[in-house]
Amino acid sequence: MAPVTTSESIRRAPRRSRQRRPGPRSAYAFLPWLLLGMGALSNVVRGETPNPWVGGIGLLVFNSLYVSVVLQAFDPRARDTWWTYAALSGMAAVTYGLAIGYGGPWLALFPLLSLAVGTSLRGRRLAWTVGVLTCSAALTGAWRDTDAWSAVTSGYGTLLSGLVTAAILALSEKVLELRETREELARTAVDQERLRFSRDLHDLLGHTMSLIVVKSEAARRLAAVDLDKALAQITDIETVGRQALTEIREAVTGYRESSLTAELDRARDTLSSAGVEPVVRQSGPPPAPVTGALLAWVVREAVTNVVRHSGATTCRIDLAGTADSTRLTVTDNGRGEGAGSPGSGLRGLKERLAQAGGSLESGPEEKGGFRVVVTLPADAGAAQQSVG
Known part of the structure; x- marks a missing residue:
């Protein structure tokens, strides 16, 4: 396989400015999901919830923590901090308290919490956390609403929101890593091509110029005593020069093999x-x-x-x-x-x-x-x- 030349490597290098991130463009795409809590907010406004000020404060705390968590979803270093885990713990406390205490539309907090977990956790921690939230949502729905369908929808929504969110973000991160790897490989190919060309040029010209100098000195010494031999050395210099031009062309194209x-x-x-x-x-x-x-x-x-x-x-x-x-x-x-x-x-x-x-x-x-x-x-x- 022929080596890739410098110009080809540069042309093949991906241009970051023309590419966009796969999946959601930014963390703001997760904010509209807060509309799932509109049913709970409606209960607070209408006074259909006992101690509405408890429910209102709980919603305010939950939504604030949710926004704080999801806004760090696209930065692995920012989301893997003590604050993220503290915020998720606070959201879990509010979710369990309000869902168990009120039921009904407050069960929608479980899918929202699962979505926030999906933006922040990966690996086994994600699987265990989403599994616990799914079981909790299903059991709470069955207990508070005494309705099997409510248990199914709450559990299924919680499971789906967490795993799908995590899968989309993980895929997005992998695609970005692959793009960066491809760019790095392209840069490496350019550096290797430059190094190859500089080495070949050094070896070719060093040998050729040394030979030309040696034969020129021989021609100078022979010119006064044997003109024919001096002309033969000059002819050799011409041959060496032509051969060097050919070898340099081959070195540039990358096909030279001695x-x-x-x-x-x-x-x-x-x-x-x-x-x-x-x-x-x-x-x-x-x-x-x-x-x-x-x-x-x-x-x-x-x-x-x-x-x-x-x-x-x-x-x-x-x-x-x-x-x-x-x-x-x-x-x-x-x-x-x-x-x-x-x-x-x-x-x-x-x-x-x-x-x-x-x-x-x-x-x-x-x-x-x-x-x-x-x-x-x-x-x-x-x-x-x-x-x-």
């Missing part, structure tokens, strides 16, 4: 042009294409560092393959800061190899020179695809 065999040939030519004797040894079965592409990047970076930093006269590249893994070793006899001198190139390669299940170790040799050792498993391709 060939290990071709990279070893380039390494021999680069080292020879820089006056460093190349020694390349291969043993065992050839690596898989993905493994070979990763090793090709290592060879390119290591040889570039040998030419630019080591001052070596010999560079040795050993490639040993087995059925389980492939091991690449690059050593030189320079000042101890060649093949693996610290830099963004080797750091980037180390991260790439780690994603494919491999490792990179580098450091100076005890007897002088520098060594880079890379180990990759046989299934490096599968590991890299799983990460990607």
Whole structure:
């Protein structure tokens, strides 16, 4: 599967401004449900309720606490506080007192309390609380109204209002989390694409410019003694430049895969042009294409560092393959800061190899020179695809 380019990732990133929250737009959508208490309010106004001032104060307290609870329904951090639980406890006390004391239209407080619970609680606390309220509403309706239908409607309304409200809000929260996750993945894809391009550009240009400098110096030295050889070096510079343009285009589109065999040939030519004797040894079965592409990047970076930093006269590249893994070793006899001198190139390669299940170790040799050792498993391709 081809990697997603930066521009594609940006185009695919969701635009929050064009999307609205699923479900109720705001907590104010829950306020009209207070109309369920109009029957109880009517009883208070008409004086059909004993001690109407008790019922009126109870309704005022219940409605105030209800508004306070539901207005925090869309903010999980605000609703999961001691005040929310205290307010629900107060609503429960008022509901049980008025419903048991008066019955009739006052039983509508149970569905309202259940709705408030559905906006605030989740998980087992929600299930237990709604279950208790449902049983309480049904039993109170059967006792106060001596009517089976009243018990059924009160219990069913209480159960439905709590669970449906909780389900709608929970679904809304999950959808928002999925949107945020998708946006984060899009941003991550953009960052990974930028990192990939910067690494590829560093590796390509570092090697190419080093080779051009080496061949230019060789052409300058040969110009006075052998014009034909100097022209051959200049021709090589032109070839390297054209090849670099092609590789940069491939790096931009994301389809570039280095060939290990071709990279070893380039390494021999680069080292020879820089006056460093190349020694390349291969043993065992050839690596898989993905493994070979990763090793090709290592060879390119290591040889570039040998030419630019080591001052070596010999560079040795050993490639040993087995059925389980492939091991690449690059050593030189320079000042101890060649093949693996610290830099963004080797750091980037180390991260790439780690994603494919491999490792990179580098450091100076005890007897002088520098060594880079890379180990990759046989299934490096599968590991890299799983990460990607």
